[in-house]
Amino acid sequence: MAYNGDELLDNITSKEYEFGFTTNIESDKAPAGLNEDIIRMISAKKEEPEWLLTWRLEAFSIWKKMTEPEWAHVSYVKPDFQAISYYSAPKKKQTLNSIDELDPELRKTMDKLGISLEEQKRLHGVAVDFVMDSVSVATSFKEKLGELGIIFCSMSDAIKEHPELVRKYLGTIVPRTDNFYAALNSAVFTDGSFCYIPKGVKCPMELSTYFRINEGGTGQFERTLVVADEGSFVSYLEGCTAPQRDENQLHAAVVELIAHQNAEIKYSTVQNWYPGDKEGKGGVFNFVTKRGMCEGDHSKISWTQVETGSAITWKYPSCILKGDHSIGEFYSVAVTNNYQQADTGTKMVHIGRNTKSTIISKGISAGKSQNSYRGLVQINKGAENSRNFSQCDSLLMSDRCGAHTFPYIEVKNKSSKVEHEATTSKIGEDQIFYCLQRGLDEEQAISMIVNGYAKEVLNKLPMEFAVEAQKLLAISLEGSVG
């Protein structure tokens, strides 16, 4: 089998997007457009308290005064914000005591996505909060977690059942003024996940959420808040899929994490949003703001992400290392193929003393895609004895793709230690041939080599995710050496 450029590129682009299907469920969809009325409608539909409506409206007026940022190394046709519908919910909303009560159509969808709740219930002990379009559908294990005082529910439910907690933390890590898309999200977010781990509690199972965009033209504006109180621990998994669409779909989520003293939050993401077709048409715009605050001393926040989808990925999961001895970590594998574009990275801001951050970023570009790493390591004046280690590697799989690195390092403290390493490499034909000569075919060779390259990051994922991630990597890159 040949492994020269053109034949391979044909091979890979003919692999159909597996998750390109839709669910036929009656949907409650708002008319397109964004104005105060729409926001009031969203808030009313969700039966929100007055303070939140006010909060949203303030965000909206902030957003109206902002201009869309253009500094990222990506180019795209700007979304028409008035042409998007900001609310879509499956009509049959019900409370479930068990999975069996779920709408059979939805159930089928979840099965197709490979989420067998029964399986998970029995074998893995993973509590799953499934978000279909803008409304959370099922939350299992609520009771078990409840016994430990752990709150894990949809944002909508949290606003109703734990308003004081939500109000205390919402917008404190990512303020509405932070950026254009955060302001938009604050105005129109419809759901997401809320998680609170009480003092001293180590969450006994991985908490997981699956996202899905269904209706064409709906934006997804998820808002997630995870709070780990003193001495607690939680591992949170976020995995996304979306169906095939012609028009672009905007995804502007906001995720805020807060870790108090001696607490640890591990946040893992496997993202497989529809990347557009091989001509670069369609695909999800993933413009996300994710930030974690290491509020207390000895707190720790780790971000691990495997990004293989989206037409455009624009996100910088970051850590503010406020507490002394706090730790921030960022592990990322970002894959771009065909005409995908990615401008992603992280910001590690060292404020407290003896703080430590680690950044391992592995970019893989194939086809005609553009993949950029953008990172900031900022050591403030008072961050005595802080340390950072950054490694950004790029792997080029074709001769038409691009890999770019924009590292920013700002150091205002003399006792700090900052290390930065970077490599750029190409999968050599020699490496492929070596594998062929040992009896492996080209697909296996590429899969093996790419997984070897990304291993450092994949090892950080919880087991179930790691397996899915490995498969995703292999699928995204079949036949792409050229």
Next chain:
Amino acid sequence: MQMLSIKNLQAKIEDKEILKGLSLEVKPGEVHAIMGPNGSGKSTLASVLAGREEYEVTGGSVSFDGKDLLDMPAEVRAREGLFLAFQYPVEIPGVSNMNFLKAAVGEIRKHHGKDQLTAKDFLKLVKEKSALVELDGQLANRAVNEGFSGGEKKRNEIFQMAMLEPKMAILDETDSGLDIDALRIVANGVNALRSPERSFLVITHYQRLLDYIVPDFVHVLYKGRIVKSGTKELALELEEKGYDWIKEEVETANA
């Protein structure tokens, strides 16, 4: 039945003809040494037999254990039992030697309709074979050739050969870059793998390797053809006299 039957093989790379009618017969169990001056086509022969696509075969035929070798893609040739010990083994970062070999062994067994080895049996095999080339356990767990010294890389090639149990092994200048001790270890490994069912093509510049891996036949490759064949004495003669006398012989014959 011949293990390898090459008839009038012609091959080129990027419009440059390298093999210009090479013929060779290798029976099972035989060790053939291929020597020749730089640029004669020794590595090209190895690459063409292994199936490197950059080389275009423009004429001739190759039969491997009764099957048309040139018709098979590289990975199938490997699964059929052809092994190439590379002159410059590449590094594959992040991929452990173990996982790499496990996958390779698995594919070859699958090809022959055999059951997969259990993890336990596989480890046993690794232990047994790595001892042949004095490759300690640590190297088996490292990434393929990453950070290996020259000698370790060559020993790793022989270790892999031992694990994959090929019918025909081509050693492409396996002795290059090796000190005396490493040479001895590699040669011992190869000798331990000699059997009546296995054939070797040993490509080398220097006679020294052939003191350790004693060949049944020695061939001289010059300008893309085998121009002289003999026994191990021929190698000694070359060591003593160099290649000039052969070149002269060939020029005279062609004049």
